[in-house]
Amino acid sequence: MTTYIPQGPLKLKRFNGQSIETMMIQNYETVLSLIEYLESVGGKSHTVLPHAKWLVEQGETRKSKVMCYFCKDKPIQNFLVIFIKATGEMRISIQDTCCDDDRCRERLMSSEQFHPHNLLPLRFSSIVKFPHTKHRKRVLELFRQVFGIKSANGQTLFQFFKDQEQ
Numbered sequence: 010m011t012t013y014i015p016q017g018p019l020k021l022k023r024f025n026g027q028s029i030e031t032m033m034i035q036n037y038e039t040v041l042s043l044i045e046y047l048e049s050v051g052g053k054s055h056t057v058l059p060h061a062k063w064l065v066e067q068g069e070t071r072k073s074k075v076m077c078y079f080c081k082d083k084p085i086q087n088f089l090v091i092f093i094k095a096t097g098e099m100r101i102s103i104q105d106t107c108c109d110d111d112r113c114r115e116r117l118m119s120s121e122q123f124h125p126h127n128l129l130p131l132r133f134s135s136i137v138k139f140p141h142t143k144h145r146k147r148v149l150e151l152f153r154q155v156f157g158i159k160s161a162n163g164q165t166l167f168q169f170f171k172d173q174e175q
């Protein structure tokens with residue numbers, strides 16, 4: 010954990026004034042590349058690197074506002090990705106989610122035939138598993154629903170990533 014204290018969304022000149030917050034949603038890989046690059050050049054930036062690292066860390070610990078369908082007791086922590094062979098489509102839906110309880114996982118996984126690798130954690134790092142835009146849109150739509158993200162502007166996203174800090 011870093012001790013960096015973020016003050017607000019951070020816009021980047023080199024990305025036409027786009028904030029790192031919106032990049033977390035629209036171009037997560039670029040945030041990762043930016044961190045990698047800034048670390049490789051020796052961390053000259055006093056704000057961009059800690060801010061980007063803070064956002065990536067926060068993206069791993071967001072809490073679902075929606076409870077598990079099975080136990081109705083714990084927040085959703087996993088989502089199932091169902092590949093439909095006939096159409097080449099992926100089904101990603103709030104209905105195919107569960108908390109981290111083993112019994113709830115089993116109930117979700119037993120409804121059809123699934124590989125355990127089809128169950129992904131509800132974290133921003135899971136985005137990289139979806140290189141195709143149409144699939145990624147589904148994942149982001151699920152995140153929007155589950156996390157209650159109201160808009161994709163920098164300030165709203167900043168608040169979302171800042172809330173629930175441990």
Ligand SMILES: [Zn+2]
Nearest residue numbers: 077080108113
């Ligand atoms: Zn549950």
